[in-house]
Amino acid sequence: MSYRDEFRQSIHDPETFWKDKARLIDWHRPPEKILTRTDEYTYTWFEDGELNTCDLALDAHLRNGRGEQTALIYDSPVTGQQQKFSYTELHARVARFAGALQDRGVTKGDRVIIYMPMIPEAVMAMLACARLGAVHSVVFGGFAAHELAVRIDDATPKTILTASCGIEVQKVIPYKPLVDAAIDKAEHKPECCIVLQREQVAADLKDGRDFDWSELEANAESVDPVPVNATDPLYILYTSGTTGKPKGVVRDNGGHAVAMRYSMDLVYGARPGDVFWAASDVGWVVGHSYIVYGPLITGCTTILYEGKPVKTPDAGAFWRVVADHKVNILFTAPTAFRAVRKEDPEADALDRYDISSLKRILLAGERLDPPTYDWLRDKTGLPILDHWWQTETGWAICCNPVGIGMMQPKPGSATAPSPGYDVQILDVDGSPMRRGDQGQVAIRLPLPPGCLSGIWGDRSRFIKTYLEPLPGYYHSGDGGYIDDEGYVFIMGRTDDVINVAGHRLSTGEMEEVVASHPAVAECCVIGVHDELKGQLPIGLVLLKDGATIEHDELEDELVEMVREHIGAVACFRRAMIVDRLPKTRSGKILRRVLRSIADGEKYSVPSTIDDPTILDDIKDRFRH
Ligand code: COA
Ligand code: AMP
Numbered sequence: 001m002s003y004r005d006e007f008r009q010s011i012h013d014p015e016t017f018w019k020d021k022a023r024l025i026d027w028h029r030p031p032e033k034i035l036t037r038t039d040e041y042t043y044t045w046f047e048d049g050e051l052n053t054c055d056l057a058l059d060a061h062l063r064n065g066r067g068e069q070t071a072l073i074y075d076s077p078v079t080g081q082q083q084k085f086s087y088t089e090l091h092a093r094v095a096r097f098a099g100a101l102q103d104r105g106v107t108k109g110d111r112v113i114i115y116m117p118m119i120p121e122a123v124m125a126m127l128a129c130a131r132l133g134a135v136h137s138v139v140f141g142g143f144a145a146h147e148l149a150v151r152i153d154d155a156t157p158k159t160i161l162t163a164s165c166g167i168e169v170q171k172v173i174p175y176k177p178l179v180d181a182a183i184d185k186a187e188h189k190p191e192c193c194i195v196l197q198r199e200q201v202a203a204d205l206k207d208g209r210d211f212d213w214s215e216l217e218a219n220a221e222s223v224d225p226v227p228v229n230a231t232d233p234l235y236i237l238y239t240s241g242t243t244g245k246p247k248g249v250v251r252d253n254g255g256h257a258v259a260m261r262y263s264m265d266l267v268y269g270a271r272p273g274d275v276f277w278a279a280s281d282v283g284w285v286v287g288h289s290y291i292v293y294g295p296l297i298t299g300c301t302t303i304l305y306e307g308k309p310v311k312t313p314d315a316g317a318f319w320r321v322v323a324d325h326k327v328n329i330l331f332t333a334p335t336a337f338r339a340v341r342k343e344d345p346e347a348d349a350l351d352r353y354d355i356s357s358l359k360r361i362l363l364a365g366e367r368l369d370p371p372t373y374d375w376l377r378d379k380t381g382l383p384i385l386d387h388w389w390q391t392e393t394g395w396a397i398c399c400n401p402v403g404i405g406m407m408q409p410k411p412g413s414a415t416a417p418s419p420g421y422d423v424q425i426l427d428v429d430g431s432p433m434r435r436g437d438q439g440q441v442a443i444r445l446p447l448p449p450g451c452l453s454g455i456w457g458d459r460s461r462f463i464k465t466y467l468e469p470l471p472g473y474y475h476s477g478d479g480g481y482i483d484d485e486g487y488v489f490i491m492g493r494t495d496d497v498i499n500v501a502g503h504r505l506s507t508g509e510m511e512e513v514v515a516s517h518p519a520v521a522e523c524c525v526i527g528v529h530d531e532l533k534g535q536l537p538i539g540l541v542l543l544k545d546g547a548t549i550e551h552d553e554l555e556d557e558l559v560e561m562v563r564e565h566i567g568a569v570a571c572f573r574r575a576m577i578v579d580r581l582p583k584t585r586s587g588k589i590l591r592r593v594l595r596s597i598a599d600g601e602k603y604s605v606p607s608t609i610d611d612p613t614i615l616d617d618i619k620d621r622f623r624h
Contacts, residue, residue: 230252244512249285415487
């Protein structure tokens with residue numbers, strides 16, 4: 001079927017469309033009910049189906065004669081290691097580690113937090129949880145102890161899985177002290193903590209609570225996959241919202257598995273046996289969907305890369321990995337290639353490597369700026385495909401449907417809505433806008449399979465954030481427009497979420513930290529444009545009367561506080577003392593205007609502003 005036909009059917013007859021796509025996976029009990037409306041707002045997919053996601057990712061390939069194929073390649077320039085696991089080998093390790101978890105009392109429905117670096121055991125941990133029907137929640141290693149504690153209290157895990165350290169280029173970061181601090185801080189206490197000892201650092205184990213990963217695995221028996229209902233949760237993944245409290249996006253098993261299998265073909269054009277590399281981290285949704293589940297459910301070889309696009313050891317790192325492992329499809333964030341381009345503008349490193357295996361490069365996670373698009377296309381001669389999605393959706397809302405026929409890419413556009421997503425541009429009142437006009441990007445309900453089924457433990461936040469603002473639609477939080485030819489352009493968030501090096505962060509959360517400094521009376525954190533990372537946060541701070549602290553001292557303290565509280569990944573490095581903050585008469589800080597001033601863009605002075613002269617003061621401050 002052509003893209004047009006496929007899209008039309010998915011919108012007009014979603015049940016037939018997804019019933020057909022559900023046949024792509026191996027169900028324990030195939031679903032009879034395809035789409036069910038559960039209430040005014042929510043729907044479920046494949047309600048009466050039964051399956052096991054780990055079975056699809058591993059056992060199914062053994063049954064189908066793919067056991068000897070490489071499932072996972074671990075490539076770690078930071079340790080100088082490379083390791084390959086066939087489907088048979090990965091299956092054996094996962095089945096045994098699932099046994100180890102079961103021995104520690106983990107069963108179906110229990111939550112398990114995984115706080116790990118990019119090593120094979122992180123993937124094994126996720127799959128072992130899925131095998132037992134336990135719900136994993138992976139926390140990105142760049143988050144500080146406080147962030148981990150917040151997630152421990154929200155997910156109330158039975159167990160935490162971690163490693164003794166992560167490695168950031170040449171910096172070894174001990175993880176266990178962070179985990180210990182988080183457990184101390186959290187009200188909920190997990191029953192145990194299982195620690196993988198890496199050779200760079202030996203973690204201290206607390207008697208009775210902490211266990212050595214290798215010992216537990218060595219003494220465990222393999223266990224079989226536990227069938228779960230399609231609507232049972234597979235994982236919780238926390239993402240930033242507009243408040244300080246992260247949202248636990250819940251993904252179910254059935255819809256997710258179907259969406260993963262379908263999107264690997266549609267969006268990436270990946271076939272069983274292809275070598276697929278998502279250069280991201282298992283702590284982000286890209287890692288969940290396209291390092292682990294998508295490629296493995298499809299029978300691809302997936303690459304787990306413990307390194308950076310530059311400095312490990314140089315800007316040729318990505319090309320080296322492609323050449324070494326004959327990568328067919330590469331997916332990363334635009335910021336990674338901005339970093340490569342900055343260090344190697346002529347792409348000289350490409351001369352050292354044979355990247356002829358590579359068929360296309362996919363980019364997402366932030367806006368793909370046309371200069372990066374042009375550079376990458378010119379230097380590689382490959383199709384460069386932008387696609388737009390979110391932690392919430394788990395797979396591309398808009399893409400270039402390369403699996404069923406590539407469309408002519410347009411720089412700056414994520415191309416067309418994926419089948420299943422009825423994308424509309426609405427104005428502030430929720431009315432449809434004309435082609436070419438910029439507004440709120442919304443998706444008419446129901447969302448397709450694989451999208452979030454809720455926010456963990458907080459149904460009212462789920463409804464309020466996503467489903468209530470635009471009745472009948474999912475509110476994406478992104479702004480954009482659709483052009484005359486139906487191409488979708490995503491222009492950025494309409495809320496206080498910012499995107500730093502492809503990482504989604506909440507300015508509201510940073511504001512809470514900055515505001516807690518004893519000298520700070522009021523503050524505002526905004527994202528300003530950055531050539532490399534897309535955006536960087538900057539704090540505008542109003543001091544308390546009588547506070548005498550110097551700017552540099554305050555800035556150092558605030559930077560340290562944000563690192564301590566949220567983590568280095570926030571990249572909060574600048575704060576500015578101001579005399580006043582621009583506000584509406586009702587007291588709301590005019591963040592959008594501040595952002596425009598900081599980026600040197602034109603802005604209109606809102607009629608609701610309390611005192612317009614403040615804007616001139618702020619402009620002067622930014623100029624200096
Ligand atoms: N564990 C611990 N610390 C981490 C970490 C992790 N997993 N990931 C990042 N950090 C730390 C870094 O060490 C750095 O700390 P520092 O301030 O002490 O130097 C800080 O967080 C910022 O890291 P990063 O954003 O990686 O910036 P960078 O300047 O080191 O590298 C890029 C810049 C562009 C090369 C890098 O951001 C990158 O590779 N981006 C790709 C983005 C990506 O994969 N996004 C995923 C979504 S697809
Ligand atoms: P995350 O949930 O971390 O994947 O971040 C999702 C957000 O990243 C989206 O809401 C967008 O703001 C932004 N984003 C992701 N992909 C794109 C893209 N291709 N173009 C523009 N913005 C994007």
